[in-house]
Each structure stands twice: as C-alpha cells, then as structure tokens.
Amino acid sequence: MVNNCTADSCNSSATAEPLPSVEPRYYIRSAKHEKRVMVDLPRVTREDITVDIEQNVLSIHAKRSVWIPSDWKALHRELSDSDFLLRLRVSNEIDVENMNASLADGVLTVVLPVKDTAKPRRIEVS
Amino acid sequence: MKVTRFNPTNVSRLVDLNRRTRYPLSGLPAFEQIFEHLPAFFSTNPVGRIAADIYEDKDHYYADFEVPGVKKEDVALELNNQLLSVTVVRREAYSDGGQSHSLTRSVSVPHTVKDEAISAKLENGILHVTLPKLEDSKPRTIEIA
Numbered sequence: 001m002v003n004n005c006t007a008d009s010c011n012s013s014a015t016a017e018p019l020p021s022v023e024p025r026y027y028i029r030s031a032k033h034e035k036r037v038m039v040d041l042p043r044v045t046r047e048d049i050t051v052d053i054e055q056n057v058l059s060i061h062a063k064r065s066v067w068i069p070s071d072w073k074a075l076h077r078e079l080s081d082s083d084f085l086l087r088l089r090v091s092n093e094i095d096v097e098n099m100n101a102s103l104a105d106g107v108l109t110v111v112l113p114v115k116d117t118a119k120p121r122r123i124e125v126s
Numbered sequence: 127m128k129v130t131r132f133n134p135t136n137v138s139r140l141v142d143l144n145r146r147t148r149y150p151l152s153g154l155p156a157f158e159q160i161f162e163h164l165p166a167f168f169s170t171n172p173v174g175r176i177a178a179d180i181y182e183d184k185d186h187y188y189a190d191f192e193v194p195g196v197k198k199e200d201v202a203l204e205l206n207n208q209l210l211s212v213t214v215v216r217r218e219a220y221s222d223g224g225q226s227h228s229l230t231r232s233v234s235v236p237h238t239v240k241d242e243a244i245s246a247k248l249e250n251g252i253l254h255v256t257l258p259k260l261e262d263s264k265p266r267t268i269e270i271a
Contacts, residue, residue: 027218040194042251071183076233078177079192079252106194106251 021085024062032119035094035112041084042106051101051110053090060086060108093117176212176231184264187257189233194251201253203246210235210244212253238263 025040041049041062048063062084068074090096095113102109177192193201193214200215209232217226235257243258 038195040251042192042194044250068181069183072181072188073183074179074181075187076178076180079179079190080177105197105248 021061021083022080024060024084024086026086033114035114037088037110037112039084039086039108039110040106041103041108043079044084044103044106044108046103049101049103049108051099051108053096053099056090056092058086058088058090058110058112060084060110062108176214176229178231178233180233182259185259187235187239187259189255189257191231191253191255192251193229193248193253196248196251196253198248201246201248203244203253203255205235205241205244208235208237208239209233210255210257212255214253236263 027038029036043064044062050061052059064081064083066081093114095115098113100111179190181188191212195216196214202213204211211232213230215226215228238260240258240260246255
C-alpha cells in the first residue's frame, strides 16, 4: 500500500531539499500485481525529475525551470514556479528493483510492482 | 395541512443552479473516484479551473494554460467575440470505467489581435497560445525630423 507521508514521519528522512516546493496533485490506482502513482507535473521536463526510494519513502522531486524571455511583459499570472515535491510511504510488499517511471503530457506515472511473495495465493486442498 | 404558495423563484434552487454554473463538474460521479485522495487534491489549484498566464511583447500576446494529462486531440480552442476559450477533456485512461472530465477556461483578448494568425502548441502539460498583434496596433516610434 502507498500511504501519504505524515509530516513527522517523513521529516526525519528529509535531506536538504530546495525550498519552497509544492505538493503536486496525484492519484493512486491499485491492482493485485501493481500500484500506480500518477503525478501532475506540468511545465516539467524529464531531465528535471528525480524519483528516489529510500527507507520505504518514495520521493518525487521535480524542478521547474521556467524561462520567460526578458522582453515579455506579464499581464496576468496564475501558474506557479515552485518546484514539486511529493513523498509517499510505500509498504514492504513493493518490488523496489522493478519500479519504473514515465512522463507523458505533463503527468509522471510511477509503476510499483507488488512482490510475488506479497500477491494473494490460493492453496490447493489435497 | 399547511398550504404554502408555490414559489417558482425558490432561493435555494437558484443558489444551486448558480453553483452548478460556476462549478460545472460538481456532482459528476467521475469526481468521486478522482477525489479518492482528497487532501492531495487541494494542495494546488482548485479543480475546475485551468490556471493561465498571459504575457505580451512588442508583436504578440502569449497565453499559457496548465492542462496536465491532456492530449492534443482533446483540446479545443475557440475565439468568439474577443473571448478565447480553451476546452479540454482529461481522460482517466488508468481508471476502470475510462472516465473523463471536461474543463473550460476563457480569457478575453484585445481586439488588436490578428484572429486568423493565432497558433497553439501543447508541451509538457502546458498549452501555449500565441496571438499576433495587428500591425496598426503595434507601438511605433516616430522619427522627429
């Protein structure tokens, strides 16, 4: 299971992250064989994303390097320039070695496969 | 038995309708599922509004709309009476029912925009719209003879 990290349980493992950062919108989908985390990361390129897993905490950090030409004048601004940071606690049943992540249309999808040993099994009665 | 007069302009209904207009997606079943992880959802922009940035330079206006998870074919851009409307459909491809929801954002555009020359590009979840200014609306430097 992937659980949202509570502040006190995660701060202990936090390294010096650039601040300020905002938590991106994310969704979680669970199936028997895998969990999927979809994270909205608009205005982020693949090179600016780091996905780490350490001590059962999945950290997704995305840097937004927004470049606006100097002769552009802002008339109205709503989009944020803050970096994104998402921390999720991941259970032991995740096969960390086989995790993968992909970015498409500003959405990062992290696939967390469930270890074979953690999958439900039916035992035949002999 | 108490008889009350039928009031067609029932106040609470009007309020509801108004709310429905402002948040056209409220009450749709798809949202129940999206809101599965409620706290995270409210951490950035409220749902139901596409964030927009507007810039200008000498020759153009530029509008950026934040539309993560939206594909090119699911974007509709329309200019009508100086109102630029962006309508997107976000398909939750990973959900079981293949649910989708639609969002619209409109921004007003000055009448000095060359309508037929507007262009748009979708990149990293951002829709970039370039609106060239009409020649005669551009600032001109007048040489002093």
